[in-house]
Amino acid sequence: MTDAASKPDLLTQHKISVLLIDDQAMVGEAVRRMLADEEDIDFHFVSDPTKAIPTAEALQPTVILQDLVMPEIDGMTMVRFMRVNSKLKDIPLIVLSTKEEATTKAEAFALGANDYLVKLPDRIELLARIRYHSKGYINLLQRNEAYRQLLESRDELRKELAVAADYVTSLLPAPVREGEVIADWRFIPSASLGGDSFGYHWLDDDHFAMYLLDVCDHGVGSALLSVSAMNVLRSQTLPDTDFLKPEMVLEALNNSFQMEQQNNLYFTMWYGVYCKSERTLTFSSGGHPPALLVSGGTAQQLRTPGMIVGGMPDMTYVSKSVPVEPGARFFLYSDGVYELRKVSDGKMWEFDGFASFMAATEGPLGTPIDQLIEYTRTLQGGEMYEDDFSMVEFVFN
Known part of the structure; x- marks a missing residue:
């Protein structure tokens, strides 16, 4: 601008x-x-x-x-x-x-x-x-x-961001209402458009992949980087990569999207694979908030140690696996869903408070996310979020 x-x-x-x-x-x-x-x-x-x-x-x-x-x-x-x-x-x-x-x-x-x-x-x-x-x-x-020009520039920027947000939204997967794994999501882009994107799909008859990434900056450039990364995941075009192994996926993404080649942009990432025959979820993360696996009113935080994706070449990532109970809920999200300032005292909402809130949510698929949106908008005293609000809910039947 x-x-x-x-x-x-x-x-x-x-x-x-x-x-x-x-x-x-x-x-x-x-x-x-x-x-x-x-x-x-x-x-x-x-x-x-x-x-x-x-x-x-x-x-x-x-x-x-x-x-x-x-x-x-x-x-x-x-x-x-x-x-x-x-x-x-x-x-x-x-x-x-x-x-x-x-x-x-x-x-x-x-x-x-x-x-x-x-x-x-x-x-x-x-x-x-x-x-x-x-x-x-x-x-x-x-x-x-100068003020008129600034307003015109901001109007043009808003139009560009709105088009970019619509483009990102058009690439997000459709909700899944039937099957072994069902999914629903909410994506609320911020006014400045962050770099959130996510996806999920079956890799084969037994393995279901799910992922979410968050680019460090805001604007059209961040959105395009996130879309580029999402496209290679969806099309499985990373070279020499076994997409059943989350640590290999993050290593390949890290080497393919080095920040010096992406206008100094990097992203955090969570990638997991659910095996329906063994009822296990294998996952790896790079600088991303922990995903939440909710069962029996308890939220288990799923995260592995790992650096941001694109920060340094030849980084090593690790994977972990956890069992998944029938009917368990799983929440994958960006930090924009909980990093907000409370209107009551001006302090940031604690992550533990967010995790406890999600553990207590209930209702049909998608309802817990709507409950979170309603609560956080009241908590921050406004409908607009400073960062993108991105959350996907999965239920393992």
């Missing part, structure tokens, strides 16, 4: 433009001569006060010099008109008067004038005040322009 405020060369360059409103032609000529040798200043003069406002709207000067004593219209009334006009209200206004009167000055300032000069002022003083007020107004114009 381009930060327009940090790149002034991308902003409109405004030339100093002076509009003098005075019914006396001799005053107009005198001021014109004062400014004639200043190449950075454009001078404009209007002697008919009835044409002052439309002329100012058309010219959009960087400073207006206005006489207080004119026929047909009172100078103070003109100041008031200038300040209620949406196109002119911010343009610096210097009133010109033939008298140095405190009460007149006070009234002019109260109505919105920026400065007060007794005409005709000294040339040096007039130039100084024109440049001073014009510089402030030009800075305001450029600041407003």
